[in-house]
Each structure stands twice: as structure tokens, then as C-alpha cells.
Amino acid sequence: MMTGVVSAEQAVLEANHRFYQVLSELDTEAMEQIWLHEPWVRCVHPGWQMLSGWDNVLESWRQIFSHTVSHQVEPSEVTVRLFGEIAWVVCLERITGRPESGDLISFAQATNLFAHTPSGWRMVLHHASMVPVRMPPETSSTVH
Amino acid sequence: MMTGVVSAEQAVLEANHRFYQVLSELDTEAMEQIWLHEPWVRCVHPGWQMLSGWDNVLESWRQIFSHTVSHQVEPSEVTVRLFGEIAWVVCLERITGRPESGDLISFAQATNLFAHTPSGWRMVLHHASMVPVRMPPETSSTVH
Numbered sequence: 001m002m003t004g005v006v007s008a009e010q011a012v013l014e015a016n017h018r019f020y021q022v023l024s025e026l027d028t029e030a031m032e033q034i035w036l037h038e039p040w041v042r043c044v045h046p047g048w049q050m051l052s053g054w055d056n057v058l059e060s061w062r063q064i065f066s067h068t069v070s071h072q073v074e075p076s077e078v079t080v081r082l083f084g085e086i087a088w089v090v091c092l093e094r095i096t097g098r099p100e101s102g103d104l105i106s107f108a109q110a111t112n113l114f115a116h117t118p119s120g121w122r123m124v125l126h127h128a129s130m131v132p133v134r135m136p137p138e139t140s141s142t143v144h
Numbered sequence: 145m146m147t148g149v150v151s152a153e154q155a156v157l158e159a160n161h162r163f164y165q166v167l168s169e170l171d172t173e174a175m176e177q178i179w180l181h182e183p184w185v186r187c188v189h190p191g192w193q194m195l196s197g198w199d200n201v202l203e204s205w206r207q208i209f210s211h212t213v214s215h216q217v218e219p220s221e222v223t224v225r226l227f228g229e230i231a232w233v234v235c236l237e238r239i240t241g242r243p244e245s246g247d248l249i250s251f252a253q254a255t256n257l258f259a260h261t262p263s264g265w266r267m268v269l270h271h272a273s274m275v276p277v278r279m280p281p282e283t284s285s286t287v288h
Contacts, residue, residue: 040223040225042234042255044253044255044273046273047273047274047275047276048275049236049253049275049276050221050234050236050253050275052223079184081184083227083228083229083230083259084227084228084229084230085227085228086227086228086230086232088230088257088269090186090194090269092193092194109188109193109194109271111186111188111255111269111271113232115227125232125234125255127253127255127271127273128273129188129190129191129271129272129273129274130191130273131191131192131193131194132191132193
């Protein structure tokens with residue numbers, strides 16, 4: 001029984017990790033495998049209104065991926081809570097806008113829900129919102 | 145069986161409605177009755193980092209309520225989805241900063257989770273994020 005619980009949590013963590021991998025790779029086809037294709041799924045991108053239904057969610061990923069040259073989204077502070085067939089994940093997203101130069105870093109707080117299906121855990125909610133960033137002290141010298 | 149499902153959905157809708165009532169009334173004691181007092185509850189106020197655990201969540205409501213003279217938060221576009229002992233609610237919050245004059249209106253998108261307990265449905269997650277507002281066309285005439 002404990003093994004089953006641990007395995008389910010591990011499977012959810014892997015599904016969550018895979019979501020961020022696919023998001024960073026701007027891969028629409030792989031994103032289709034992450035989500036449950038149902039009218040009741042929901043998605044809130046940072047600063048966006050809520051999108052309802054898989055068709056609208058898919059269209060939003062197409063738009064975002066077509067307007068993004070490259071970025072990297074890494075989850076941290078990940079916690080998982082299981083409620084039978086539904087899993088609730090919260091994590092902090094570190095978004096690097098230009099990974100090659102390391103600038104344009106922002107953070108978003110995410111709530112993700114996954115539903116258990118015969119083919120594994122599928123995302124049914126992604127709600128991400130920007131959070132303030134505490135900037136490190138200025139290191140470059142300035143002349144006054 | 146269907147009656148049970150309908151009743152559970154109705155009970156969740158009422159718990160969600162009650163949350164917004166208490167939020168509008170700035171009532172910390174009533175807010176304590178809304179939430180489950182567990183270390184695994186989570187709360188994201190608009191633009192805030194995620195708060196973990198009931199103690200931190202309670203402290204945030206105390207801060208918000210002590211710094212707010214009056215406001216009104218009304219949910220709309222509410223949908224409920226039940227997964228056994230957990231209920232997932234999404235809604236659009238209409239926040240009126242000065243209800244007496246009707247100005248300072250903003251909108252937030254909310255994801256709320258409630259857990260079923262022997263004493264009813266208790267909030268375990270509140271994640272709210274600001275969404276853009278489409279302003280109505282300017283009605284006052286201007287001279288060019």
C-alpha cells in the first residue's frame with residue numbers, strides 16, 4: 001500500500017517535470033500528450049484570463065510557442081498531494097527568457113492538477129501567476 | 145446517488161460563496177472557519193508568493209484585513225468539479241476597492257480547492273491572480 005502511494009507520487013512528480021520540459025522545448029505535440037483533452041480542463045497563463053476547455057488551452061500553447069524564440073522554465077519547491085484520482089502540485093517556476101545569455105529571469109507561482117487515467121497522470125489545470133523578484137544587490141560599480 | 149452528487153456540489157458552491165462573503169466582510173474569525181488548519185494548505189494572493197501552512201495563511205488574512213478599509217469581492221463564472229473528497233472551484237473575482245463610490249474595480253482569476261471533512265467542505269487552496277480588464281469605450285466627450 002505504501003509502495004503504491006510512493007509510486008503514485010513519483011509518477012505525478014514525473015508528469016509535472018515532463019510538463020516543464022515540454023514547455024521549455026516549445027513542443028506543441030508533446031504538450032498534447034501532457035493534458036487531458038476534456039472541455040472541463042482549465043489554464044491560466046501569467047496575467048491571462050482563464051482558458052476553458054482543451055481546444056482553447058491547445059490554441060494558447062500554439063500561440064505562446066510560435067511567439068517564443070527560446071526560454072527555459074524550471075520548477076522548484078515542488079510539493080505533491082494526492083487525493084485518490086486527482087493530484088495537486090504546487091511549485092515555483094523560474095523562467096529564463098534568453099537561456100543563452102542568462103538574462104530576463106522571472107518567477108511564477110504555479111498550481112497544477114493532474115487526473116489519473118488509464119494512460120497515466122494527465123494535466124487538467126495549470127494556473128501560473130507572476131511573483132515579485134528580490135533582486136540581488138548591484139554588483140557593477142558606478143561613478144557618481 | 146445523483147442527489148448526493150448534487151448536494152455535494154451545492155455544499156461546495158455554498159462554501160465558496162461564504163469564502164467571498166467573509167473576504168468582503170474582512171472577518172478574520174469567520175475566515176478561520178472557512179479553512180482547514182493544516183500545514184499543507186496553500187494560498188497565493190494576487191501578486192504574492194505562495195504561502196504554506198495555515199499559520200502563514202491566517203497571518204496574511206490578518207495583514208490584508210487590517211490594511212483594508214472596505215472592499216467587495218464577488219465571484220462570477222463559478223464552476224465546480226468534484227473528485228471524491230476534494231472539490232475544485234474556478235471563478236472570476238470582481239474586486240471593488242471602494243464599494244461606496246464604485247470605483248477601483250479590478251478582476252482576479254481564482255482557483256480554489258476544498259477538502260471534505262466531518263464538519264463540511266474546508267478551503268485548502270486559494271490561488272488568485274490579477275487579469276487584464278477590458279475598459280468600456282470612453283463615454284465622456286472630448287474636444288479635439
